[in-house]
Amino acid sequence: MSSAEEIAKAAKAAFEASQLIPSEERIVALHAIKRELEARKDEILTANKEDLQAAQVEVDAGRMSESLLKRLDLGKDDKWCSMLQGILDVATLPDPTGKVNYASELDDGLELYRVSCPIGVLLVIFEARPEVVVNIATLAIKSGNAAILKGGKESNRTTVLLANAISSGLAQTNLPPTYIQTIQTRAEVSSLLALDQYIDLVIPRGSNALVKNIQNNTRIPVMGHADGLCSVFLDESADIEKAVRVVVDSKVNYPSACNSAETLIVHESLLSTLWPVVAKALIAENVKLLCDERTLSHLNNTLDAEKLKSHVEPSAPESYSTEHLSLTLSVVSLPSLSSAIQWINSHSSHHTDSIVTESEANATTFCQGVDSAGVFVNASTRFADGFRYGFGTEVGISTGRIHARGPVGLEGLVTYKYKMRSKAKVGHTVGEFGTDGKQFKHKTIEATSVPF
Structure with missing residues (x-):
């Protein structure tokens, strides 16, 4: 079994490699994953029933709430069909990466663009709802992010099979097989929370205690909400x-x-x-x-x-x-x-x-x-x-005030980078500008994509 650091390193390497793969391949991956899930439906729902039976024992013993049990059932209220439809919905949404939201000509032949790009490696920790594995994997892939997913122990049987289907789908594409990974233990989570050199964002979905514990035990930025009051x-x-x-x-x-x-x-x-x-x-x-x-x-x-x-x-x-x-x-x-x-x-x-x-x-x-x-x-x-x-699905709800707020879909899983290009024969240098030199033009460029 790989160590937490090996998992995190692999995720970072997969993310970096994926940035040179055409975004169209992400859509190919989503359709492949949906096919794998459909082919394994009976096996997955059987495992889910076993999880439910084990969870009912915990409820009867007073160790688990009825509300947590209800969230665990993947076969109830068309949840399975909604999960698969969510993959298609996300696949058809516009690519959130590569969008220009600011463009300026600083000087003749010197162009600056602010363009959306993936955040990097996501560590997503959630409780009970097994479909979250698919929801988040779908959003991560579409937005160009690698992800490490940890579900609650109460849904282990189900999430293992869902993760296997996702891995099989990815194997049919040019995306790295470690683009989406799952972990099973709390010890792995604790180790990963210390690896801020590899993991860029933690997204907890679950109880107040879960979210607060994560916020208090990591230097990695955390996006989520503790309560729904x-x-x-x-x-x-x-x-x-x-x-x-x-x-x-x-x-x-x-x-x-x-x-x-x-x-x-x-x-x-x-x-x-x-x-x-x-x-x-x-x-x-x-x-x-x-x-x-x-x-x-x-x-x-x-x-x-x-x-x-x-x-x-x-x-x-x-x-x-x-x-x-x-x-x-x-x-x-x-x-x-x-x-x-x-x-x-x-x-x-x-x-x-x-x-x-x-x-x-x-x-x-x-x-x-x-x-x-x-x-x-x-x-x-x-x-x-x-x-x-209309986000297709969501990675979670954010009640913070920075970056993303409310239901977080694709747009909440991207950040941006600045791209600059000089088209001058000898390039551009800062020393050319100043009181006794050139003045910046700062002329708006109308652009929807970066030409380089």
Whole structure:
């Protein structure tokens, strides 16, 4: 078995070699990988069932959450078909590399271009969802990055077979066979996190504990998010039908997702009107409500005692900093839009937050004031997703403020380099310019690609 350093060195060498291979070969690789996955479907799904059976034992013993178990199932809800379609979607997207986003003529015959290029070697660490192996490998290949992938131990059987299919697909192309590699142990992860001379970016996908541990144990830049503490705010002008639809979907559609709502903020003017209607709709979907004193008191007169006892509890301060990942929703009442914005900025994880409102002014204020990667108006927080944004798939969600933010697709996996060319017979030197010499032209060049 290769050591972590050998894996990292191989990834770096594969990345460097791939930069001299035409980008069209990446598309060839994606189609080859899809064919290999299709050919191995039965074998992979059988392994996935074995992973699920082992995980169920852990859930029954209280060592694993139900939400983690649900994320593990590759055969549920057309997840397999969506995974394969994601490969095709990414394959057809425009190449994110080689794009010119700045071009200038500094002097006669001296041209400067800023052009997009891959980041390098990605180390991606994730939990539970085995399809992430394919999603990230697809994005890495299309964007010209090499990748080392580490899935959770709970999906080992599945991810090994998915990785084998990817390797077989790559072997049918001119891309290096070590372009995409997988590792299995935490010890390998710990070793790789120290190899900043080979690895350029770490992307963790998983629990708060996972992300924080990685951030605290590496010098390599980390792109990701720790929590998905998303909120929906019912503004005083909120429409009843929109409110019910948006709140219920944000919580119920997929409760264990990082973009599901964990907090509902109700404008105090709605406590006796809209709030009970929304509460009944949530309870009808078996949602447990953790309510502050004011929202709770207004349910005492509108819900029967049985529903109050089974689905409503007083909230605690920690309710509003907890990622429930289940059919549990924290509820709080606030007096104004400004107080709601302040609440979100101090309590949320800056992932995605939504306002339900009929006021254009309030919608604008909310979107400007809330400091999150996604700010929505009259739309479910569940829309915060790379596939739904049209990215084909996503490598993860970033709540940082540098480089990439929100769902990270192809555009988030490239950086840029500056290319300069002198067409002068004797070249160009800096000494020619200055107070007593030439002055820079800095004339914009209209260009979509670099001519060299």
